[in-house]
Amino acid sequence: MKSTNISTILQVVALIFLIIIGYMTFNSESNWKIIKSELDKARDELKVSRDTLAVTKSNLQNSIQELKKMNLQKDIIIRQRDSLLFDFKRKNAKDWNELEAIKDSIFKNNKKLTEEKALLDRLFGLE
Numbered sequence: 567m568k569s570t571n572i573s574t575i576l577q578v579v580a581l582i583f584l585i586i587i588g589y590m591t592f593n594s595e596s597n598w599k600i601i602k603s604e605l606d607k608a609r610d611e612l613k614v615s616r617d618t619l620a621v622t623k624s625n626l627q628n629s630i631q632e633l634k635k636m637n638l639q640k641d642i643i644i645r646q647r648d649s650l651l652f653d654f655k656r657k658n659a660k661d662w663n664e665l666e667a668i669k670d671s672i673f674k675n676n677k678k679l680t681e682e683k684a685l686l687d688r689l690f691g692l693e
Contacts, residue, residue, distance in 0.1 A: 631689070638686040645679035 592598075652672040 635686065635689050638682055638689065641682050642679060642686065645675055645682065648675050649679065 649672065652668055652675060656668045656672065
């Protein structure tokens with residue numbers, strides 16, 4: 567029974583010492599200042615990172631829009647080229663069937679060209 571009481575007393579004393587050491591460690595003002603300054607630095611870095619991420623996202627969206635515009639411009643140039651080729655073929659067609667096929671191709675090409683120009687104008691904000 568004495569060993570149990572002595573063991574319990576030693577545990578209580580050790581616990582008291584741990585509490586005192588912990589209190590002194592965390593109650594020290596310099597440690598709290600260091601912890602607070604590190605947390606403030608981390609908060610500032612997080613804010614800068616968040617702002618950088620927002621700017622990057624905005625730039626990415628602008629780049630995607632520019633890429634769409636460039637792609638439409640490319641398609642319009644291709645359609646204009648095709649239109650010129652079809653006009654040349656129409657002038658040099660040998661028979662009526664060939665002329666009708668070229669006429670249909672010109673119609674489809676011009677329709678697509680008109681649609682793409684309208685879409686490009688909307689992207690540029692011209693409408």
